[in-house]
Amino acid sequence: MADTAKSGEAIIRLENIVKRFGGAQALSGASLTVRRGAVHGLVGQNGAGKSTLIKLIAGLHRADEGAVETDGKAYDRDPRSIAKRAEAYLKASGLVPTFTVGEALFLGRELRFPGTPFLDRAAMRRKSAEILERYFGLALPHSALIADLSAAEKQIVQITRALIANPKVLVFDEPTAALVRREADLLFQLIRRLSAEGVTVLYISHYLGEIVDLCDTVTVLRNGRDVATLPVAETSAAEIGALMVNRAIGDLYPKPAVAPGAVILEVENLALAGRFEAVSLTLRRGEVLGLTGLVGSGAKEVVRTLFGLDRPTGGTVRVKGETVFSVDPAAATDRRLALVPEDRRRDGVALDLSVTENTTLASLDRFSRGLIDRGAERRQTEDLVKRLEIKTDGVEALVKTLSGGNQQKVAIAKWLSRRSEIYLLDEPTVGVDIGAKVEIYRLIGELAERGAAVLVLSSDIEELLGVTDRLLVFFRGRVTRQFISSETSPGEVLADVTGAHETLRHAG
Template identity: 40%
Template sequence: MQIQMKGIHKAFGSNQVLSGVDFDLREGEVHALMGENGAGKSTLMNILTGLHARDEGTILIDGEETYFANPKEAERRGIAFIHQELNVWPDMTVLENMFIGREISSRWGLLKSNEMKTLANEQFKKLSVDIPLGVEAGECSVGQQQMIEIAKALLTDTKVIIMDEPTSALTEREIQKLFEVIASLKKDGVSIVYISHRMEEIFTICDRITVMRDGRTVDTKDIPETSFDEVVKKMVGRELTERYPARTPSLGKTVLEVKNASRKGMFENVSFQVRAGEIVGFSGLMGSGRTEMMRALFGLDRLDSGEISVFGKKAVIRKPADAVKLGIGFITEDRKDEGLVLDFSVRENMVLPSLKSFTSKGLLSAQSEKAFVDALIKRLQIKTHTSETSAGNLSGGNQQKVVIAKWVGIGPKLLILDEPTRGVDVGAKREIYQLMNELTGHGVAIIMVSSELPEVLGMSDRIVVVHEGRITGELSKEEATQEKIMTLATGGQ
């Protein structure tokens, strides 16, 4: 299937999102679509698949002018869209999610469960995924949910697959398997639009790249004809001298100490500490227990045993409010379901944890609240029409910045960042890293959970490696390498 999009325009109210974008997709190619958050990449693909109607422009599919009324029409034509924000139904089983809207039934209307199970297991086998089909999707990790979405797209006779940040929640092993699947699909003539902020992936698996900036097409090139630095410059309109800003940490007192913390079935006898001004990176494979440890620290889940101390004093954290009182903020890996109230405005989300600081004798000071929010929007360079814009209407990267701003606003002593740059473009990543440096420069302690090894190595002062719920090693910045981390993450010595 060949696709041409010419002169595509789209505005939402007074917000002009796309201004004459051109994009074409050849049969059997992997075409990277890159740009900063808010550049219009997802909107362009939503127009292609019929979720949004274009204001102007032409779409040709195999030479014929074609416009879909909705994503279902696009699916029937062979175009599947795997969205960055996962579309699983948490209360339904994995099998039900796989076949929702495409159930296989007999002529009497009875579901052919065994046939559906066989087809689902075949796709999981191709992806080297082991997920029980009868478990509720909400019980699966974010990474497992991502693999469910990918497997679901592969169930149909798909000619084009749009992948929006498909590896953001996957382990290195899962990513390599996905790349093998993409290579196999490409041989079968399937075309793939690959939206990702991970530059290494783009140069590994893609044939061509189109760069967008501010709702316009900047350039399209064959991958061998461009470079990392050139792509970054086209994306952000400026050069980024260093991917990871230099760190010169000045470490202070121990802010957090955890001793022999355990939660049955999740992690066991976990002990570590974090000092003021320090970034401690937590690395490990998916399912290793990193996120579960952080949730327990923040009071989202209960510890079965162990002790937590904050500034040398024993702390009892039974719920998130207890953690917030101690100056602990937590940026979760799942911003859509846990980090934001999508129907609330940017302002409302930002002030949620710190509302008391804007009230006096029960009255809210709108002026001080506005000054606080405006300062954070400016500081984090959040792209939003106004502070009253619904958080659900922002791009994924800007939603992440709102989540970060929310917790920066409480003046934290300890900030837990779980996958802080997932789905965030290279320019915004740099801004988040600089903010982390600023915070630690003011004595804030940071725990960073990340699946990106270059990020762990580039930003951590110390690295704690987790395997199957246990800490298997701790590495200084000087001694840490990808090989050493992966050895410890897989249970080696």
């Protein structure tokens, strides 16, 4: 693979980069130096300039001011040079769903018989099979469609495509957003192996724990500038986060003190065959209850069942004292339950509808007397946009134009418009930057202050301990432990999440 002889020298150098798009300034003097063979983290809130900086390195943009060097050579606009650099830029959306694995791997650089226009399909199969076996220990059918692959397999195709070109630099842009923990761990092993072989890795992620576990060095961007470049071994995730948002780390979890009120949700011995059993819990007005567990622990299925997406095979659910049988989503909504799903772009919002249309989607009966009262609908939306501090060009802007954090706020606004009382939040901060996370944490606290009951499912233990009052741990389909969040450390929770303690306890 890459030459390791010059390990430690700068392979990427950007100095005082300025980049404007129309009247907007994306970068305002940013600098970045990446050493050969390093795993270098790049972090920042949405809008900090990460994507613009990476596209400059890949040759997809040109700086208005400043200097760009890759592998000791000044930036140039030769199309062949740009194409070669862009090959190493890996992003989750970079594959065509209708292509086969073989077509995706060799698109634009097909192998041909020497001196002919004919494709050497056998050579392409051999080369891709060699890399798949060498780095991943698996074989993918050459004729399989990209659309039929799992998220992890798509990631493998992207990486294999880059490795075929013998790259010196690989840029990973949020590579674990669609991966479960086991798949992410395999990716980290691969990145460490590539680094050991001399390949330089530039790693972008909202997950600061990944940066600390994986990277040698991290550069923090804020408002289009680099504010720090730090050795990861001497830096904590909390310190990195504080630099990103320019605030004390203690402010990350702005949880108000709320005295819980009456019980609003009671679950007793709830079961779903093959998924979970004997789950009991209570939730009070003004309370924030956390759920966590490994993939397959049953926690996610409990949330789905409470909202009526899955039918329970046993147990009872009571909402405000009324027993609910065979709930479906419509019945759950009528009882003032709200679900903000993990995949907001697929299930939580309608991307091609406006902020207003999304906000009032679950409460149109409030604005309809045969015809929709557009004025009342707009006033409701403007009020919620202001209240939730949703950053948008206007209430008629399409939701797909908003950042991930603001899309999540629109998903919550939909249920506020419905006047929901019980909020089921499934991984509410996944895929959003740390600044947006703080705003979502603040919103969770506001819901509790207003007397709503909030249930938060998350795999981020520190996040749960920061925003919840109590925390239930799921392991192999059962609730195994209850914690008081303010009296608990992440290590204690992790021990139960991973099965270090399997003492089963009732949690009510």
